[in-house]
Amino acid sequence: MKKSKLFLGLSILGLACTILVAADHIDAPAVQGGTADITDFYSFQGENTSNLVFVANVKGLLSPTASASASFDEGVLVEFNIDNNNDNVEDLVIQAIPRNGKMYFFGPVAPGTAGTSSTIKTNNLLGSVSITPYGSQAITSVQSGVNLFAGLRDDPFFFDFGQYSEIIAGNASSFNNPGTDTFAGSNVMSIVVELPKSMLGGSGTLNTWVETKRK
Amino acid sequence: MKSIQYKRLFASLIIASFIVGCSDDDSVSYEQPLDFSGTYTQQDQMGRPAINTVFVSSANKDAFNTTTPSSMNASFQSAFENQLLALNPNYTTNLLGLDAPSFTGVLATDVLGVSTTGTTTFYDGNNVLTGRALADDVIDVELILIFGGPTNADNVGLTSDHVDANDKAFLSSFPYLASPW
Structure with missing residues (x-):
């Protein structure tokens, strides 16, 4: 009884889930699979423990064949949001946008206005880095304690999404052991920023998230 | 008309020269003026992994992506609670001791808490939601919190993939992510 009720619940949910979705890959109709589709967001302490690292990945599930022609979109702004006083409103943003083969970074700086519309804070250039071409060693920029990277990477996400889908669809009752990583062998477009924690304010905890915005 | 064009050109040149001057990576000395003007409108948003995917109904996924985090709880918490109970009709509490309203109250505001003073991890047995490191098995954490019950003894086939x-x-070392396939 207990289990059948559970799987009835899962099956009903499954009816609404027909496209491949995972961490945030292809999560919604307006963005799915495009250059504004965020697949993942990470934030962690750097190798230098005085630093924090932000990672935004977009445009997931790129096969090696598709990777050679994959590129960032000059019309899409990737914006890291930092709330340092725990009201879930961004106090600082770090903006990343490509121009002519380079990724330009602005901030951390207070946004012109918080929320869903942004203008680029051109007076607050953090730095820039050449976008690493597919097949090349990672090109990184290190200046004033800030590290920057933009380019293709292995998708760091791992999940047996195939079996999850079978469970949701009511075709299976449990995961397999071992499972199968649906994201094995696929690439994403990555933007990585590492910078001193002292640039981010706050008193021990930040609330962070990433947004894509299109012109 | 003409003067407006000149002003725009002038503004672009100022921005371009500023950028060239500040970059240590200026292999192209005479770049085209860079245009960063205009208003950019939100398309996608993400704090914690898999939140929109798992908890938001198909009809609301675009709306969730364009809602500011400070408004998410009011707009989505009750739908998240319904979804949690659809996934696991026997949900009582989870390993964090959170009942359905409390747990979905945390989840509906899709921001990632990050510690600036210590370990940064999604969950490592001691620290909860102090960041998200690349190697964190975030899916297992979420499966345990959704399906595992108060002691992670429930639904054993569903609490790890x-x-x-x-x-x-x-x-x-930087950039931390592995080279592409």
């Missing part, structure tokens, strides 16, 4: 690590080793 048994994919515990990435398919390529991460780097210990």
Whole structure:
């Protein structure tokens, strides 16, 4: 009884889930699979423990064949949001946008206005880095304690999404052991920023998230 | 008309020269003026992994992506609670001791808490939601919190996908993510 009720619940949910979705890959109709589709967001302490690292990945599930022609979109702004006083409103943003083969970074700086519309804070250039071409060693920029990277990477996400889908669809009752990583062998477009924690304010905890915005 | 064009050109040149001057990576000395003007409108948003995917109905996924985090709880918490109970009709509390309204109250505001003073991890047995590191098995954490019950003894076939690590080793130094396939 207990289990059948559970799987009835899962099956009903499954009816609404027909496209491949995972961490945030292809999560919604307006963005799915495009250059504004965020697949993942990470934030962690750097190798230098005085630093924090932000990672935004977009445009997931790129096969090696598709990777050679994959590129960032000059019309899409990737914006890291930092709330340092725990009201879930961004106090600082770090903006990343490509121009002519380079990724330009602005901030951390207070946004012109918080929320869903942004203008680029051109007076607050953090730095820039050449976008690493597919097949090349990672090109990184290190200046004033800030590290920057933009380019293709292995998708760091791992999940047996195939079996999850079978469970949701009511075709299976449990995961397999071992499972199968649906994201094995696929690439994403990555933007990585590492910078001193002292640039981010706050008193021990930040609330962070990433947004894509299109012109 | 003409003067407006000149002003725009002038503004672009100022921005371009500023950028060239500040970059140590200016292999192209005479770049085209860079245009960063205009208003950019939100398309996608993400704090914690898999939140929109798992908890938001198909009809609301675009709306969730364009809602500011400070408004998410009011707009989505009750729908999240319904979804949690659809996934696991026997949900009572989870390993964090959170009942359905409390747990979905945390989840509906899709921001990632990050510690600036210590370990940064999604969950490592001691620290909860102090960041998200590349190697964190976030899916198992979420499955345990949704299906595992108060002691992680419930629904044992659903609390791990048994994919515990990435398919390529991460780097210990910047940019940390593995090279592409």
